[in-house]
Amino acid sequence: MSIAAQPDPDDFDLTPGETETPAGPDAEVVDLTEVRSRRVTPPVEPDTDPDKVEDAESIDDTPPEDGGPVDMADDIPAEILDRRKDRRPILADWARSWRGVKAMAKHQTKDAGYVLAYHAVRSPKYAGKVALWAPVGAVRGIGRALHWAMAEEGNWALRQAAAQRGEADVWLKLDARRQRQSVWRWWVLAFAALAAVVGTVVLAFGPAWWSYLAAVIVVPLLATVGRPADRPITDRVSEGNRYRKLTAELVRRALTSLQLAAINSAVAKDPKAIAFPHDIHRDGPGHIAIVDLPYGVEASEVIARRGKLASALRLPLDQVWPEPAPGHTGRLALWVGYEPASQMKQPAWPLLSDSAKVDVFQAFAFATTPRLDTVSVDLMFRNFLFGGQPGSGKTFALRDLILAAALDPRTEIRGYELKGVGDFAVLEPVMAEYGNGFDDETLARCFAFIEWLYEEARRRSKRIEHYARMGKAPENKVTPELARLKGSGLHPLVAWFDELQELMTSKYGKDAGELLEKVIKLGRALGIIILIGTQIPDKDSLPTGITRNVNSRFCLSVADQTANDMILGTSAYKLGYRATVFQPVTEAGWGILRGFGKVQSVRSYYVDTTAAARIVARAVALRTAAGNVPVFPAEREVGPVHDLLADLAQVWPGDEKSAWNETLCAALAELRPDVYGGWEAAQLTAALKPHPAIKVGDVGRRIEGRAVTRRGIKHADLLSAIAERNRKRAAD
Numbered sequence: 001m002s003i004a005a006q007p008d009p010d011d012f013d014l015t016p017g018e019t020e021t022p023a024g025p026d027a028e029v030v031d032l033t034e035v036r037s038r039r040v041t042p043p044v045e046p047d048t049d050p051d052k053v054e055d056a057e058s059i060d061d062t063p064p065e066d067g068g069p070v071d072m073a074d075d076i077p078a079e080i081l082d083r084r085k086d087r088r089p090i091l092a093d094w095a096r097s098w099r100g101v102k103a104m105a106k107h108q109t110k111d112a113g114y115v116l117a118y119h120a121v122r123s124p125k126y127a128g129k130v131a132l133w134a135p136v137g138a139v140r141g142i143g144r145a146l147h148w149a150m151a152e153e154g155n156w157a158l159r160q161a162a163a164q165r166g167e168a169d170v171w172l173k174l175d176a177r178r179q180r181q182s183v184w185r186w187w188v189l190a191f192a193a194l195a196a197v198v199g200t201v202v203l204a205f206g207p208a209w210w211s212y213l214a215a216v217i218v219v220p221l222l223a224t225v226g227r228p229a230d231r232p233i234t235d236r237v238s239e240g241n242r243y244r245k246l247t248a249e250l251v252r253r254a255l256t257s258l259q260l261a262a263i264n265s266a267v268a269k270d271p272k273a274i275a276f277p278h279d280i281h282r283d284g285p286g287h288i289a290i291v292d293l294p295y296g297v298e299a300s301e302v303i304a305r306r307g308k309l310a311s312a313l314r315l316p317l318d319q320v321w322p323e324p325a326p327g328h329t330g331r332l333a334l335w336v337g338y339e340p341a342s343q344m345k346q347p348a349w350p351l352l353s354d355s356a357k358v359d360v361f362q363a364f365a366f367a368t369t370p371r372l373d374t375v376s377v378d379l380m381f382r383n384f385l386f387g388g389q390p391g392s393g394k395t396f397a398l399r400d401l402i403l404a405a406a407l408d409p410r411t412e413i414r415g416y417e418l419k420g421v422g423d424f425a426v427l428e429p430v431m432a433e434y435g436n437g438f439d440d441e442t443l444a445r446c447f448a449f450i451e452w453l454y455e456e457a458r459r460r461s462k463r464i465e466h467y468a469r470m471g472k473a474p475e476n477k478v479t480p481e482l483a484r485l486k487g488s489g490l491h492p493l494v495a496w497f498d499e500l501q502e503l504m505t506s507k508y509g510k511d512a513g514e515l516l517e518k519v520i521k522l523g524r525a526l527g528i529i530i531l532i533g534t535q536i537p538d539k540d541s542l543p544t545g546i547t548r549n550v551n552s553r554f555c556l557s558v559a560d561q562t563a564n565d566m567i568l569g570t571s572a573y574k575l576g577y578r579a580t581v582f583q584p585v586t587e588a589g590w591g592i593l594r595g596f597g598k599v600q601s602v603r604s605y606y607v608d609t610t611a612a613a614r615i616v617a618r619a620v621a622l623r624t625a626a627g628n629v630p631v632f633p634a635e636r637e638v639g640p641v642h643d644l645l646a647d648l649a650q651v652w653p654g655d656e657k658s659a660w661n662e663t664l665c666a667a668l669a670e671l672r673p674d675v676y677g678g679w680e681a682a683q684l685t686a687a688l689k690p691h692p693a694i695k696v697g698d699v700g701r702r703i704e705g706r707a708v709t710r711r712g713i714k715h716a717d718l719l720s721a722i723a724e725r726n727r728k729r730a731a732d
């Protein structure tokens with residue numbers, strides 16, 4: 001910290017450049033005004049001593065300049081403010097959150113375990129060394145004790161000098177002094193020897209474990225005394241560069257090694273150009289530095305050089321996680337883990353637990369951050385786009401979502417895997433429709449499915465309109481109650497497509513693209529959830545109409561900026577969200593997730609096919625219990641397929657012997673709004689014509705004491721019509 005020289009107007013000292021002229025007869029009369037005007041503050045040389053270079057993290061406590069503004073009387077004095085700033089939190093950052101404490105404890109336990117295991121494996125070697133060096137140590141120890149008792153060391157050099165000079169008197173005096181010193185030392189030694197003998201006798205007569213304990217303590221000590229200085233008993237636990245504590249200096253050095261001219265020139269002018277608005281602190285299993293980059297430098301420019309940053313920090317790539325930090329575009333959050341992400345064991349997917357259930361309206365665990373925090377996603381009212389080059393892990397990530405959907409028994413799942421590998425075959429037992437391949441037939445079926453989806457969206461919009469009129473869909477959206485209501489036709493429908501580029505670049509591409517875009521726009525509120533996985537996200541392989549309307553995105557490793565922005569949205573790359581930094585295969589599963597709060601790098605949970613099969617078995621059990629198995633009808637309902645008689649039986653009001661057409665129509669409309677919505681009594685009469693057993697006649701009721709007669713049917717007629725029809729069907 002340097003205290004700048006304060007120019008004092010009344011100071012008559014000359015500046016160093018001027019020679020002082022002794023006052024005398026020829027002394028010049030000095031023009032003070034001129035001298036003052038010539039006087040300049042000597043230029044301050046930049047301090048080149050690295051130890052003295054100020055740390056931008058430290059607080060500048062230079063006393064305020066005298067003569068500053070005078071109108072601050074009401075403000076808190078600057079010294080007090082400075083002192084306040086100095087105050088450190090009582091608890092360290094890591095100790096202030098449960099997550100921090102857990103991460104810290106885990107890290108320390110892991111390290112201790114490692115050291116323990118390391119030495120345990122080598123313990124036979126250590127025992128051999130101890131056995132070899134302990135006797136040597138015993139002899140050497142006795143020798144040292146005797147040497148000490150003789151007090152030869154003390155003035156040996158002086159006695160030697162006296163002997164050489166032939167000064168017998170001096171020698172004798174010195175030796176007498178040695179002897180005096182030596183007397184009490186012999187006594188100490190004698191007592192120690194006696195204690196050792198008594199100790200040995202006690203040990204010999206005491207319980208065996210006393211001797212073992214004494215041996216465990218004494219023998220290694222003797223071995224330590226006996227071993228040569230350059231050969232320690234235990235091997236060094238090599239820590240290598242497993243972890244580097246992040247310091248301001250390290251971060252600054254790393255940032256100036258990126259060959260970013262703007263950073264380097266700014267730092268050359270002012271070492272504080274890289275500033276730390278918060279202290280570097282522990283965050284989960286690592287440390288985080290929030291860095292304000294020099295003016296005009298964007299965080300994204302640093303993020304793009306993640307490889308160089310890792311090299312400058314001398315750490316593996318997947319241990320270094322730069323991200324844009326909230327505040328301004330020049331603020332960088334640099335998180336450095338205790339160990340590379342590839343070596344941090346991702347916890348098991350919570351949905352693998354036997355009791356796990358999913359409600360598609362609620363969030364479920366989907367991925368983990370580099371700090372191993374869980375990131376959750378929900379499915380309802382969302383469309384997902386997963387993109388990445390081969391080996392980036394998009395199929396596995398997509399499969400996670402479908403597995404989760406399978407655990408909600410209300411959800412109908414249909415989808416096409418256009419790669420033809422069979423990654424999704426494990427899900428077949430819970431899917432109403434599944435296609436696998438890139439042959440023309442599969443592509444045609446996939447296209448027909450998209451056409452059906454569009455019709456389904458239209459049908460659903462009518463149903464939602466009906467329920468909205470009844471006050472059951474307040475936001476004109478599917479509610480959890482409607483999704484659960486059997487026969488509402490508004491249950492969640494997951495439609496997934498992996499490697500969609502195969503369809504988009506085929507002859508069906510143009511129409512499929514247009515229809516899918518409409519489905520995405522229309523279906524979101526209607527419970528239709530579209531999941532798309534694609535390898536080549538250019539505008540031919542993925543129409544921009546689709547990418548624009550998707551609200552949840554996961555961009556895994558991609559090759560370039562275009563692919564990155566097609567998936568994450570325009571200017572994502574510029575803002576620093578760059579999935580180009582992930583390596584395919586080695587960093588499979590890593591990607592940037594957008595649409596769930598903070599945009600961030602996450603790794604999807606890894607669920608192999610065996611684990612996936614276990615989840616599917618559980619999903620089948622849940623669906624069986626809910627009455628949805630084998631699965632939703634494999635044949636897609638293409639029109640208002642319905643059975644009027646069965647529907648009438650289903651909605652028949654309790655034990656009534658007869659019911660008005662009017663009442664029945666209202667109940668039917670509630671059951672299947674898309675089919676019966678808007679039906680009137682006469683329409684029901686007409687629809688019942690093909691069933692002669694049912695005679696529509698007058699049915700009387702007392703309403704508020706008055707007899708009211710309307711057209712209606714008898715329950716007995718309905719049941720005999722159903723029996724008649726069933727007989728006919730059986731005969732066919």
Ligand SMILES: Nc1ncnc2c1ncn2[C@@H]1O[C@H](COP(=O)(O)OP(=O)(O)OP(=O)(O)O)[C@@H](O)[C@H]1O
Nearest residue numbers: 389390391392393394395396535588589604605606
């Ligand atoms: N979350 C993950 N964690 C660890 N490894 C993963 C993860 N996801 C995928 N992998 C591994 O990466 C490999 C490739 O994954 P996946 O098949 O999903 O890639 P892809 O992007 O679909 O590639 P392609 O386009 O060639 O099918 C998988 O075999 C798997 O072993």
